[in-house]
Amino acid sequence: MELKRKWTYGAIGSLAIALLILGGAFLGVLADRSGLKLPENVVLEDFSVNVNELTNTITVSGTGKVSGSPDLAIITFGVVTQADTAVEAMKENAEKMTSVVKALIQAGIPEEAIETTNYGVHPLYQHKMETPTIIGYRVTNEVRIETAQLDKVGELIDLAGESGANQIRGVTFTLSDTKASEMRDQALLEAVGNANTKADLIGGALSLTIKGVVHVTESSFYQPYQPYSYLREAAIDAAPTPIFEGDVDMVATIQVIYLFE
Incomplete structure (x- = not known):
C-alpha cells in the first residue's frame, strides 16, 4: 500500500x-x-x-541523380570437384584452383586482389536404402577478384575456365571508393538544388519568405551493374566471352526544414 x-x-x-x-x-x-x-x-x-x-517551418525533400561509368569489376570463380574420398576431391580441387590463381596473377591481377569467399567439403549420399550411404565427396572452392581492367573481363573469365574453373558466380561492375565519393558529392549538390527550388516555389505560392534552414538529413545509394548475377557452368570450348559494362546511378536524397516568415 x-x-x-x-x-x-x-x-x-x-x-x-x-x-x-x-x-x-x-x-x-x-x-x-x-x-x-x-x-x-x-x-x-x-x-x-x-x-x-x-x-514557422516547412519541410521539403530533394533528390539528385548522377550517372557514371563503373571503374571496378568484381568476378567470382569457382572450382567444384568430386571423388570417392574427401582427400581425393580436396587434392584435385587444390590443383585446379592453384592453376586458376596462377593464371590470373600472370594476367596482371595482383595477389592481394584475389580473395577466397567460399570453401566447403560435402559428402554425397545415396538415398535408395533406408539408411543413406555416402557414395562420394564434393569440394567447392570459390575466389573473388577485383580489377580495374574492365576491357579484359571477358578474357579473364575465359582464362579462368581454361585453367580449371568450372563455375562462375557472377560479374559485377561497380565504383571504386574514390569515384563513388565524387559521384555522391555531385548527387548531393543536385539534391540540395532540387530542395531549394521546391522551397522557393512553395514559399512564393504561399507568400512566405524563406529565412534559413533549421535541420537537414541526407542519404545516398547506388546499385552496381550486374550483367551476370546467376550461377552458370563455364564453357571452356565456347567462343570468347563478350562482357559489356553499363552505367551506375548514384542517387542522393535530402530532407530540409526551412524557417520562414
Whole structure:
C-alpha cells in the first residue's frame, strides 16, 4: 500500500511539473504578444523562441541523380570437384584452383586482389536404402577478384575456365571508393538544388519568405551493374566471352526544414 501511495505522489508531482512548464510556455508567448510585464525573476524568453521555430517551418525533400561509368569489376570463380574420398576431391580441387590463381596473377591481377569467399567439403549420399550411404565427396572452392581492367573481363573469365574453373558466380561492375565519393558529392549538390527550388516555389505560392534552414538529413545509394548475377557452368570450348559494362546511378536524397516568415 505504501509503494502505491509513493507512486501516486510521484505521478502527481511529474504532472504538476509538466503543467508548470506548459503554462510557462503559454505565459511567455502571451507576454511577448500582449506586452504583459512579468516579475523580474521570471525568465520565459526561451519558450517563445522554441514555439516560433517549431511553427514557422516547412519541410521539403530533394533528390539528385548522377550517372557514371563503373571503374571496378568484381568476378567470382569457382572450382567444384568430386571423388570417392574427401582427400581425393580436396587434392584435385587444390590443383585446379592453384592453376586458376596462377593464371590470373600472370594476367596482371595482383595477389592481394584475389580473395577466397567460399570453401566447403560435402559428402554425397545415396538415398535408395533406408539408411543413406555416402557414395562420394564434393569440394567447392570459390575466389573473388577485383580489377580495374574492365576491357579484359571477358578474357579473364575465359582464362579462368581454361585453367580449371568450372563455375562462375557472377560479374559485377561497380565504383571504386574514390569515384563513388565524387559521384555522391555531385548527387548531393543536385539534391540540395532540387530542395531549394521546391522551397522557393512553395514559399512564393504561399507568400512566405524563406529565412534559413533549421535541420537537414541526407542519404545516398547506388546499385552496381550486374550483367551476370546467376550461377552458370563455364564453357571452356565456347567462343570468347563478350562482357559489356553499363552505367551506375548514384542517387542522393535530402530532407530540409526551412524557417520562414
